[in-house]
Amino acid sequence: MDKIVIEGGVPLHGDVMISGAKNAALPIMAATLLAPGEHTLINVPPLADIRTTKRLLGEMGVAFQEGEAPPGESGGVPWEAPPLRVDTSNLSGWEASYDLVKTMRASVLVLGPLVGRERRARVSMPGGCAIGARPINLHLKGLEAMGVKISLHQGYVEADAKRLKGAEIYFETPTVTGTENLMMAAVLAKGTTRLKNAAMEPEVGDLARFLVSMGARIEGIDTDILIIHGVKELRPSTYTIMSDRIEAGTYMAAAAITKGEVTLVNAPIPHLTAIMGKFIEAGVPLTVEPGRLMVHPGGSLTGVDIRTLPYPGFPTDMQAQFMALMSLARGASVITETIFENRFMHVSELRRLGADINVSGNLAVVRGRRQLQGAPVMATDLRASASLIIAGLAAQGTTEVLRVYHLDRGYAHLVEKLSALGARIKRMPA
Ligand code: EPU
Numbered sequence: 001m002d003k004i005v006i007e008g009g010v011p012l013h014g015d016v017m018i019s020g021a022k023n024a025a026l027p028i029m030a031a032t033l034l035a036p037g038e039h040t041l042i043n044v045p046p047l048a049d050i051r052t053t054k055r056l057l058g059e060m061g062v063a064f065q066e067g068e069a070p071p072g073e074s075g076g077v078p079w080e081a082p083p084l085r086v087d088t089s090n091l092s093g094w095e096a097s098y099d100l101v102k103t104m105r106a107s108v109l110v111l112g113p114l115v116g117r118e119r120r121a122r123v124s125m126p127g128g129c130a131i132g133a134r135p136i137n138l139h140l141k142g143l144e145a146m147g148v149k150i151s152l153h154q155g156y157v158e159a160d161a162k163r164l165k166g167a168e169i170y171f172e173t174p175t176v177t178g179t180e181n182l183m184m185a186a187v188l189a190k191g192t193t194r195l196k197n198a199a200m201e202p203e204v205g206d207l208a209r210f211l212v213s214m215g216a217r218i219e220g221i222d223t224d225i226l227i228i229h230g231v232k233e234l235r236p237s238t239y240t241i242m243s244d245r246i247e248a249g250t251y252m253a254a255a256a257i258t259k260g261e262v263t264l265v266n267a268p269i270p271h272l273t274a275i276m277g278k279f280i281e282a283g284v285p286l287t288v289e290p291g292r293l294m295v296h297p298g299g300s301l302t303g304v305d306i307r308t309l310p311y312p313g314f315p316t317d318m319q320a321q322f323m324a325l326m327s328l329a330r331g332a333s334v335i336t337e338t339i340f341e342n343r344f345m346h347v348s349e350l351r352r353l354g355a356d357i358n359v360s361g362n363l364a365v366v367r368g369r370r371q372l373q374g375a376p377v378m379a380t381d382l383r384a385s386a387s388l389i390i391a392g393l394a395a396q397g398t399t400e401v402l403r404v405y406h407l408d409r410g411y412a413h414l415v416e417k418l419s420a421l422g423a424r425i426k427r428m429p430a
Contacts, residue, residue: 006392007424012260019045019412021244024206033113037236048408061092098124112184115161130380132340142182166191174199186228187216195226201311213237245271253321255295256284257394267293303333320387327355329368346384349377378402
């Protein structure tokens with residue numbers, strides 16, 4: 001297993017290209033199951049979760065082919081992913097095995113499209129994960145409202161969808177993958193489905209636009225009421241995946257904590273409003289041009305409070321990275337996590353670097369320090385690992401981040417991108 005070693009204290013400088021969004025690519029790859037034929041997906045990020053999704057779909061008979069990579073940048077590293085051709089002509093299965101679901105919960109995203117196209121699915125029930133229990137009761141309740149018979153056998157959700165029909169569905173709490181699963185089932189259902197209190201995350205909108213490009217009829221995209229008129233069939237499509245707002249926010253934090261001057265290229269600026277607002281409030285100067293976001297060196301950072309909320313609120317997926325930034329701000333910052341019940345696992349590791357953070361329930365109070373000190377640290381999930389990288393970039397001395405496989409799930413070319421910005425960072429066997 002590898003580790004990442006960082007010598008902190010170097011201000012980052014230069015341009016960084018933001019990759020395609022993991023959480024848009026995953027449901028869009030699953031959605032290709034809905035239409036037989038050859039789809040072309042552009043801007044699929046090179047990530048472990050994408051490889052897992054290929055295995056998952058591959059087990060159902062889906063074939064993949066990568067096109068030519070566009071010319072590389074920064075020393076020949078291909079930041080831009082080659083187009084991915086996905087051939088869903090011959091499906092030979094409708095099962096997501098425990099082996100894959102246990103490594104990636106997002107595997108559950110095949111449930112909706114399998115129910116839509118095959119009228120049946122067998123998907124291992126995901127267990128809890130490091131950040132919370134993460135039930136899928138709302139996915140299942142919504143499918144039942146659409147006439148799908150759901151049963152649980154030996155840890156597998158079995159869905160029989162012979163009578164898939166439109167329904168009125170209200171989500172008690174907005175759920176991203178729940179909204180995505182039900183939208184993917186509804187596009188091929190008989191009649192109209194209304195999803196109320198739907199998740200409005202931009203990745204849900206990206207999936208909806210992909211479905212529309214395949215011939216689906218969806219109204220209310222990017223709002224909390226999605227109206228889906230079922231159609232008889234869909235056709236394969238070519239689609240460019242949006243860029244990753246959480247990767248963008250992570251590089252913003254890396255630039256700001258090192259007092260660097262970094263331009264994010266292909267930044268999804270309209271989706272960064274809440275994040276940018278908090279950076280500005282904390283004293284980080286930002287300027288924007290179309291598709292480019294510049295982070296400038298400012299004076300000292302000021303502690304600001306954040307509260308994670310469903311979109312358009314401040315994303316839970318940026319909470320850990322922002323906490324790392326706040327650990328070097330002047331004054332206190334109160335961070336409230338309202339989405340997941342156990343998403344402060346990075347706190348004890350940030351403390352190992354010298355951060356002053358107290359947690360009480362879903363509140364963390366960060367008292368900014370003048371300096372952090374490098375140390376070996378490890379993390380339990382993707383965004384927690386990113387926060388340790390950010391802290392390590394600013395800490396005095398050497399920080400070693402263990403369990404790098406978490407980062408591989410969600411950050412494309414992380415070490416190469418940070419090195420190109422001047423960071424002293426390398427990956428090596430642990
Ligand atoms: N919830 C339920 N019942 C359900 C579904 C969700 O109670 O049936 C609750 C969850 O326990 C949680 C809240 O609803 O408290 C919101 O969870 P949501 O379902 O929206 O999360 P998710 O769809 O499982 C996606 C992202 C996560 C991101 C969350 C919140 C993907 C593949 N994953 O998860 O991304 O944190 O939305 O925005 O899109 C990450 O990228 O690091 C990551 C964890």
